[in-house]
Amino acid sequence: MTSGWKVGTVVSTRTETPTGRSITIDVPGWPGNIAGQHVDVRLSAPDGYQAVRSYSIASAGDDEWLQLAVDRLPDGEVSPYLVDELQNGDQLELRGPLGGWFVWRPEVDGVPQTTDVQLIGGGSGIVPLVAMIRAHAASGSSAKFRLLYSVRTPEDVFFADELKALAGDTLEITWVYTRQAPEGWPTPAGRVTLDALRDATFPASGSPAVFVCGPTGFVESVATWLVELGHEPASVKTERFGGA
């Protein structure tokens, strides 16, 4: 599944937010990945020093390229390099894809997935969810998707234009702004609440598959509320980052 390290070459980067950008990397021999999987990224300094971190993959499919979207951690070692330094043509190493749990497949054993899917992302926790949204759109899947996306301000939205363009009959998006809402936004800025979660997500009665990704505190709150709202714990898949 994860044979050795492969050399990737950066083909494009795009500033997504004041602290984050997306990076598209050609990886000859990359076996493709399922939406939601992640990849180990290895950087090597001229003297042989190496650092490795795992990142969620924003893309999905069989192609020999992938896209990352990385948020700069103030005291990070790898993320500031990826966000601020990396240029087209630069090389790094990748190993993966990794993870077989926090994933969504358009079809399983040849049968299209029709289960409703509720995605809930906080900050850069949107990245694996974007991969699922892209896989959903690319496959023409009839499964209904909903996304609840919590960000500090409108500037902090990753893939803003693409998400807005993909919203439609099979993808409904609810935006939550925790620090500053856009001009004229109907509700004041504030964190996701239990009531907001109830109003903006598929009800438990329909047994949706739920994916929650974001900072630990965000995921802890949301996942606990989802169980209170009647969702089966086993149907709520989570990924957390940061300490608690």
Added chain:
Amino acid sequence: MAVISRGFTGRRREQSPDLPPGQFLTEDFPVLSAGPTPDIDTADWEFTIRTESGQTHSWTWDQLMALPIEDIGTDIHCVTRWSKLGTSWRGVSLDTLFADVDTTDAYVMAHSYGGYTTNLPLEDLLDGKAWIAFEFDGEPLHPEHGGPARLLVPHLYFWKSAKWIRGLVMHSDDDPGFWEQNGYHIYGDPWREQRYW
């Protein structure tokens, strides 16, 4: 031969001999969980060891607290590459819990409240290598870190230290648990970087 990442010098360069390969140090305590954090009342908590003959050995919370409690100072290593050195825990040794358990099976499946499972060789749980831990850093173990009690097997990657532990079931074979079925290594030795299949 690794390719050089132009302009990368590396900031941290941690040199601790206690840091396994490919790990970085954190002062934080990140959380890796596959689903919601279960809410477990110690009044309802029970821990059970079940053997191949169907025999069970069970402890309530109060019975666990009445057993010899050990202070544990250890390093912990997560497969997601963070390590935390010199952590302090309190818990009951698995040697104590296995004292009266009669089994010839060589493997154990740990089961958690919430449905998580992970597999381990029995020998990795004995001889002072594993505990049922219920305190971290002088405080009751927080639910997101596995409270009220988790398995603590610090010589293996930390996904083996099952949060919200409820029982151990003896197995004749090394059947894969939850993460082991989802891409992680069957054994998980951080010093040999046994992260993935």
